Amino acid sequence: MFTVVSSLTSPYGRKVRVVVDCLGLTDQMRLQHADTLDSKDPLLQINPLGKIPVLIPDAGEPIFDSRVIVDYLETTYGDGQIIPRDPDKRIRELTLAALAEGINDALLLIVYERRYRDAEHISPRWLEHQRTKLQRSLPAVIDNLAEFKTPGIAATSLACALGYADWRKQIDWRTDYPVLVGWLDDYSAAVPCFEATRPPE
Numbered sequence: 001m002f003t004v005v006s007s008l009t010s011p012y013g014r015k016v017r018v019v020v021d022c023l024g025l026t027d028q029m030r031l032q033h034a035d036t037l038d039s040k041d042p043l044l045q046i047n048p049l050g051k052i053p054v055l056i057p058d059a060g061e062p063i064f065d066s067r068v069i070v071d072y073l074e075t076t077y078g079d080g081q082i083i084p085r086d087p088d089k090r091i092r093e094l095t096l097a098a099l100a101e102g103i104n105d106a107l108l109l110i111v112y113e114r115r116y117r118d119a120e121h122i123s124p125r126w127l128e129h130q131r132t133k134l135q136r137s138l139p140a141v142i143d144n145l146a147e148f149k150t151p152g153i154a155a156t157s158l159a160c161a162l163g164y165a166d167w168r169k170q171i172d173w174r175t176d177y178p179v180l181v182g183w184l185d186d187y188s189a190a191v192p193c194f195e196a197t198r199p200p201e
């Protein structure tokens with residue numbers, strides 16, 4: 001058994017929960033809710049960075065961040081379906097996952113610019129800096145879309161990033177990149193846990 005400390009809305013937490021399910025481990029997971037805005041949340045005793053998700057094995061130290069958690073789950077319970085074991089394929093999968101994670105990071109930074117700054121201090125330049133990352137990275141994803149295959153971590157990272165943009169609406173990716181709409185529908189059909197982990201309204 002293990003505990004996953006997360007919110008129901010974190011795209012990084014969603015990625016971990018999807019991987020847990022893909023590995024058939026949902027029955028072994030306890031979900032502990034964390035609020036990253038609460039300065040008294042026990043999360044801060046577990047991860048000094050105050051970030052979610054964190055995985056706590058029943059016997060072992062807390063594991064973060066989400067990339068390390070996925071590596072731990074794959075190494076401990078997987079057989080190469082989430083992150084391939086072949087060295088070249090592994091690096092390629094992790095590079096594509098890093099591209100998708102970077103999209104998630106840019107989306108998160110857009111949200112945080114508005115959340116943590118007073119309205120008069122929000123930086124249009126910073127928001128534009130993040131948007132240009134998205135404008136370069138999403139076409140780069142599309143150029144390599146055939147490699148984002150379920151249940152690999154690159155595909156799950158991408159699906160969670162797109163799901164996060166659906167929820168927070170930082171960009172209108174469905175209008176700008178229609179090919180990704182069909183891709184996400186196919187992903188969602190192949191990975192039932194994706195829909196089950198959709199952020200609550």
Ligand SMILES: N[C@@H](CCC(=O)N[C@@H](CS)C(=O)NCC(=O)O)C(=O)O
Pocket residue numbers: 009010011012036049050051052053065066067108
């Ligand atoms: N690279 C980290 C990112 C985690 C992250 O930034 N999570 C957000 C929630 S979606 C968070 O905990 N934010 C709180 C903060 O940065 O203080 C990972 O993959 O786990």
